[in-house]
Amino acid sequence: MSTQTDPSHLTDTTMAPELSGVAPVAPPRGWQSRRSWGWLRWPPVLLLIALVTLSLLAPVLSPYDPETPAPADKLLPPSSSHWFGTDPLGMDVFARTLYATRTDLAIAVLSVLLGIAWGLPFGALAAYSGRFVDRILTRFAEMIQSFPQVLFAMALFAALGSNELNLVLIIGFLNFPVYLMMVRSVALPLRESEFVQAARCLGVPRWRIVLRYIVPNVLVPVFSQFALSCAYAIQLIAGLSFIGLGVQIPTPEWGAMINQGASYIVFGEWWPSIFPGIAVVLSVLALGGIGRRVRRALLREAT
């Protein structure tokens, strides 16, 4: 025990209410110390930053245009001029792999945000309204989730047509029930919490309670799920593009690139498929790692 005890306990809040109120309005203790930059050193974060930086620097790093075929240069092995070789259309695999990072991450983030944008208000509404509205919304979410994802996406593509916008919409739609159910589960106990009851008892209207009292209080768990959802979304984007749905050649996209090179692997021309494959693995590892770490950090805080 230190002999230099903090004298602040002498002016304890309980004894002098008027004084205790004058304590400066500052974030609570512990918050400041937790807002450190240590998380930047997590390997998955470093990996993600590296991927994003590379994709942004793509025009500087590679002289080749990712979408211009050069039939004369097709299927060249990796060399000093084409670091990752060229694909069956003669496009540079290095440039395409980097540019594809933009495509895949953008579609993943947009579609997950779309899922959140719909899942959050409807989940809060389901939880807060209860009874009939809740039952309809949760049954609907369960219905979507009961279809195998890829099969369901294929059916939607068949109905809507295959392009990038539809890919965003469809993956967003597949994320919608995930977030709806998650927000609902967090918001249900909130509905009976004292501060929501107090607001209700003082006449605050329902929509304002949902928007100002329920939604902000479910944002933390929602965004802890964000990175994990993006990881799943990238797998799904690549998987769907691999079977020819969603992004089409010549737009750079990992799944489509893997598919394009797949039939050449048996002839020893492995490079058009392997490099985008590695990119998929790295990006999923990075996002999945971040997601798991965030979740663990939140669990630690909760206990």
Place this chain on the structure above:
Amino acid sequence: MAETLLDLSDLRVTIATRGRSGEVLRGVQLRVTEGRNLGIVGESGSGKSMTALAILRELPLAARVTAGRILYRGADLLTLDGSRLRALRGGEIAIVFQNAIAALNPLLPVGRQIADVYRVHEKAAKSEAWKRAVVLLGEMGMPDPALRARAYPHELSGGMAQRAMVAMALASSPRVLIADEPTTGLDLTIEAQVLELISREAARAGTTLILISHDIEVVADLCAEIAVMYAGEVVEFGPLADVLERSAHPYTRELLACSRTTGNGGRLPFIPGQVPNLREPISGCPFAPRCPRATDFCRREAPPAIEVAPGHSAACHYADEVAKT
């Protein structure tokens, strides 16, 4: 002639959980007159809070009103539609809960929460509502209210949070303020301050107070009328002086005896026996098993409310005799 604000008659509420049901309010009779603060006292589980929640139509999901009426200035609260109910809550009848820190939204500055209530009921502009919130906080004895208004609930002490909660409840000058054990969890010095604040500000706003407490002394200081609840009923109701000096129900006598002997040192006084289990049907007077005067008749027949003096009634077969002793 002061107006009758609230009139509860034969209010019965049943809570059903997993097929078992219990009647938590067993015919509550209460009247709140304008300008006369009402204190509701009773042990835990006597139905004090349940009565408050029933008035605000904010009963737990498992609870159901099975009989009775709650009239607010002549209008039945139990049949109000959604928009009228919202206007009533906070606008006409407001409530202050036990634990103020838990009763404030952790992610919204307290000033915003006060302004929200004001805006809803007074249809005021955002900036005007904010100014009003700051003024209210100042009236509640909050030092530096303009700064405090921007504070989040966790940045306030328990007493400060309770002040903010009172400001929120009084934001649109309701006619009735229900304070449900507003000082549990606060220490004694602050308890006195907060109670003084509630009664002073309520009086200033022209608001009639319903103070729920297990402490008969607290109620005696602030209220003009008193209702003693036991096992989901009001067993005695009347003007403060009458109830304290000429108690007509043995339960009230026991409660008073307990609170008067505290502070004398020695053992804490208590009423022998237990509050009845409301899941089982009660025959006769619910207090009979603990009552020193109980007779076989008490155990058989439930006593009706007997008026022992104008405005003073007690649910005891021997109310007249008890009042005279």
